[in-house]
Amino acid sequence: MTTLKDIRFSVLDLSPIVEGGTISQSFQNTLDLAQHVEKWGYHRFWLAEHHNMPFIGSSATSVLISYVANGTSTIRVGSGGIMLPNHSPLVIAEQFGTLESLFPGRIDLGLGRAPGTDQLTAQALRRNSGDDGHNFPQQLTELRAYFDPSILSKPLPVRAFPGHGLKIPIWLLGSSGFSAQLAGQLGLPFAFASHFSPKYTIPALEIYRNAFQPSDVLDEPYAIVCLNVIAAETDEEANYLSTSLQQQFLHLIRRTEKPIQPPVDNLDEMITVYEKNALEEQLGTSIFGSKETVEEKLTAFLEDTEADEIMVNGTIYDHEKRLRSFELISEIFSS
Template sequence: MTDLSILDLSPINQGSTVAQSLENSRQLAIKAESLGYRRFWLAEHHGMPGIASAATALVIQHVAAATKTIRVGSGGIMLPNHSPLVIAEQFGTLEALFPGRIDLGLGRAPGTDMKTARALRRNLDAAAENFPQDVIELMRLLGPADQTGSHHILAVPGAGAKVPVWLLGSSHYSAHLAGILGLPFAFASHFAPDMLLSALEIYRERFEPSGVLDKPHVMVGAMAVAADTATEAAYHFTSMQQSFLRLRRGTPGAFPAPVETMDGHWSDQERIMVEHTLQYAMVGDQPTVRRRLAEFQVLTGADEIILSMPVYDMAAKLRSLEIFADARETLKTAA
C-alpha cells in the first residue's frame, strides 16, 4: 500500500510576505491531515527569495502545532550546514512537543549557493566529507543515553528521542549510504530525475537490515498539480516552469504567478531542459493524475510518494490536494 505525503517549501508568492507564506503552509498541512496524507515535510533552503523555510525546525513546529495526527518533518535538513548536536537538540525538542509525529530527513547538499554555503558552514569540503560520520553521530545522540561514560556529549533534549532518520538524495551517494546504514531512503526525483531508477536499485541491493528497518523502504518525489480540467492544471503549472527557468538562469525570485502560455518566456533549448527536469511531474485533471500516480508507483515500486504542489493560488492548491487524495484511494485499491 503506497502512502502519499506532501513536501512544502513555504513558497513566497510575488507580492506576498513571509508571514503569509508560513500561514499558507499551516493551512495546507491542516487540509492534508484532514485528507489522510501520511507526512508533511519542509525543506531547508537559504538565500532564496521565493522560499520561507530556511529555519526549518521552527517551521516544523509551526505546522505541527496546528495539526494533530499527520507526521511532520524535514525533507530535509542539510546536515553539513549544522552540528549534529544542534540538530539532535532541535529535533529532540520537537519530538518532546509532538510525540510520535516528527521525522528527520537528512541531505548532504548545501541547499543554497556556494557563497551562502560558506557563510553557513565555513569549511565546505570538510563538512561534505564528514557527512557519513555526522549521520552516525546524530543517530547516536538521538538514541538511548550513554550509560557507560565513554561518551561525554549528551543531547538534552534529544537523547532517547528515537526520531526516525531518513536519508535524502538526488544521486547514488546517499543511496549507498542509506543501504549500508539500513535507513529509509527518499529520492528527489521531483527535480533530479536522471538517477532515480539506478539509485533505487543500488539502495535495494546494498540494503543491510538494521535496528531501524528489516527491509528497504523507499520514498520518491514528484511535482504535482491537479485541477478540474487539464487546461487549468497546465495553467497553474506554469508557475513552477517559470521558477525552474529563473533558477537555471541564475535569477531566482519570488514564486511567480501563472501565465496563459510559456511561449515567449523560454527558448526551445530552455523548454527542453525544464521539461526534462520535471519529467515525472503529474499535471492534469483527476483521470490524468490518477493514471500518472499509478504509473509512477509501478515504475519505482515506491512505498511512499511525496508530492510537491507548486501552485500560486491557495484555493487552487487546496483543490489539487483534494484531487490527489482521491487518486490515492484508487491507487491503494490497485496496490
C-alpha cells in the same frame, strides 16, 4: 500488484513565497495546507531547508516544523530535509529532541548532504570551508549516537538534552546514488528527490535496494519518492497552473531567482530551446492534469519505481488552487 490505494501519500512543502505576497502569509498558507491534508488522509508533512532563495520560506526548518506540528494533531511532521553539513550534529539532535518531546511520535528527521543553496551562502552558513559534505557519514553517525549511544563502541563525551534516548525516525534524502547507497548499508529509510532530479530516480532506487542491509530500524527497504504533481478540474487548467513551477526552475536556470510568479498562458514564448530542454531534464517526472490524468500517470510512476510511499510537491501560485490540487489527489488514493 501494488496500487495507489495500497501506499501512503505525503506532502513536501517549501512555504512558497509568491509574487505580491508576504512571508507571513506563506507561513499561514503552510499551516492551512497542513491542516487540510491531515484531514484528507496524507501521512506526513515535510518541510525543506533552502537558503538565499526568494521563493522559499522554509529556511529555519526546525522552527517551522514546530509551528506546523502545533497546529495539527495526527499527521507526522518533519524535515525533507535538514542539510546536515550546514549544522552541528549536536544542535540538530537538540532541536529534534525538543520537537519529539513536544510532539511525541509525530516527528521525522530527514537529512541531506547538499547545502540547499549556492556555495557563497553555504560558506556563510558553515563558516568552515572544509564542511563540503564529504564527512556526511561521520556527521550522521555522530547525530545518531546522540539519540542512541549504543551505536558506538565508545559513547560520545557529550550528550544531547533533549534528544538522548529518544527514538526519532531518521531518513536519508538524495538526488543521486551516494545517500541511496549509505541508507541501504545502514538499513535506514530513503527518500529520493524525483521532483528535481528525475533521470536518477530508478538508478538511485536500485542502488538503495541492492545495498540494503536489515537493521534495528528496518527489516526491508522503504523508499519514498517525491515528485511534482499539480491537479485541477481539467488538463488545460493544470498545465496553466504548472507554469508557475516551470517559471521557478526557469529563473534558477537563468540565475534570476524571484518569488513564485503568476501562471502564464504561453510559456513557450518566454523560453529558448535550450531552456525548454533544461526544464524537461529537471521536471521530467512531473505530473500535471485532471484527476483522471493524474491517476493514470501516478499509476504508471508507481509501476516504474515500486515506491513504498509517494510524496507530493505542489507549487501553485494561488493558495486555493493549491488546496484543491491536494484535495483531488487525495480522492485518488482514498476513494
